[in-house]
Amino acid sequence: MTCRLCFTKAEEFFNISDKRYYRCRQCLAVFLAPGCQLSKNDEKRRYQEHNNNVEDPGYQKFVEPIV
Ligand SMILES: [Zn+2]
Known part of the structure; x- marks a missing residue:
């Protein structure tokens, strides 16, 4: 997954119900997976x-x- 702000690699961060969140290694932005x-x-x-x-x-x- 790529950060939507700075395009650095992001890692899976948190799952709740059917939502998957990712966190950017560089800017620490947290965002939902596109399909969620x-x-x-x-x-x-x-x-x-x-x-x-x-x-x-x-x-x-x-x-x-x-x-
Ligand atoms: Zn970022």
């Missing part, structure tokens, strides 16, 4: 579940570390 990624439709459906309202307590907690 969501389809474009599933990705869009998941994204539309997000609530980025600044009044939402869950969203406030999510962004708290960077604010």
Whole structure:
């Protein structure tokens, strides 16, 4: 597997359920194996579940570390 960021060799890092994760030896990026990624439709459906309202307590907690 090749890193999607720097194209260095990546090693299998973690498996959970049917998801295989790889970690780059060079930049330490962690990414899913291509066959384990969501389809474009599933990705869009998941994204539309997000609530980025600044009044939402869950969203406030999510962004708290960077604010
Ligand atoms: Zn890399």
